[in-house]
Amino acid sequence: MQKNAPTVAGSLTDAIRVATGAQSFELYGAGRTDAGVHALAQVAHLQIEADAEPEALRRRINDALPADIHILGLERAPARFHARHHAVARSYLYQISRRLDLERMRGAGALLVGMKDWRSFSAGDPEEKSARARIERVELAESGALILIRIEGSHFLWKMVRRMVGVIVEAGRRKLALxxxxRFLETESDEPARLAAPASGLFLERVYYEGDPRLERLEPVLRVPWREIG
Structure with missing residues (x-):
């Protein structure tokens, strides 16, 4: 949790204490997000004793949460389950204005798929032992006035997704050669950090566990109709 600033984890912890009366527990999320990044379906776990069934407890916790945070589902998990360590993939969605070269963006995204060294795309994170991670897919689609970018991978380093999106967008602006x-993937560079996309357009879309079906349709969080101007 961030010091001196309200966080989702802090709000959840407070609501769980109100709903259950428990004071001593640890809440573990499936991963961290940069400040300002949204989460559509974050996953977390904790070990706690409660006097209610999961659905009743979910409603009770939601009643204690602020309006912009909502628990979608709550269930009992195996004793050794860990929200972060047992996740096999995560997907992020970025929404941005449509006025870009979509085909160049797809070409840029294709270069980012596979097992890569992401030192140029991540800020130093002492919790990460390696800068290597596998990106399973980078998908782009138009929806009304928006271009949608989905990035799915095994895991992501600090600020990695925003820097990936920034590089893809710069290619779409025809300001960056493929x-x-x-070269950013082969030789460490500060350029992706300079191009990092704003956090406000980024959503943690889904956390996957063994056997979970992957999302297929690429859809916006909020639809913005397309209208020609001028």
Whole structure:
């Protein structure tokens, strides 16, 4: 949790204490997000004794949460389950204005798929032992006035997704050559940090566990109709 600032984890912890009366427990999320990034379906676990069935407890906790935080589901988990360590993949969604070269963006995204060294795309994180991670897919689609970018991978380093999106967008603006992106993956560079996309357009879309079906349709969080101007 961030010091001196309200957080989702802090609000959840407070609501759980109100709903259950428990004071001593640890809440573990499936991963951290940068400040300002939204989460559509974060996953967390904790070990706690409660006097209610999961659905009743979910409603009780939601009653104690602020209006912009909502628990979608609550269930008992195996004793050794860990929300972060047992996750096999995560997907992020970014929404941005449509006025870009979509095909160049797809070309940039294709270069980012696979097992790569992401040192140029991540800020130093003492919790990460390696800068290598596998990106399973990068998908782009138009929806009304928006371009949607979905990035799915095994895990993500600190600020990695925003820097990936920034590089893809810069290619779509025709300000960055595709071979420059390949160089960022081969030689450490500060350029992706300079191009990092704002946190406000980024959503943690889904956390996957063994056997979970993958999302297929690429849909916006909020639809913005397309209208020609001028």
């Amino acid at each position: 071979d420059a992106i390949q």
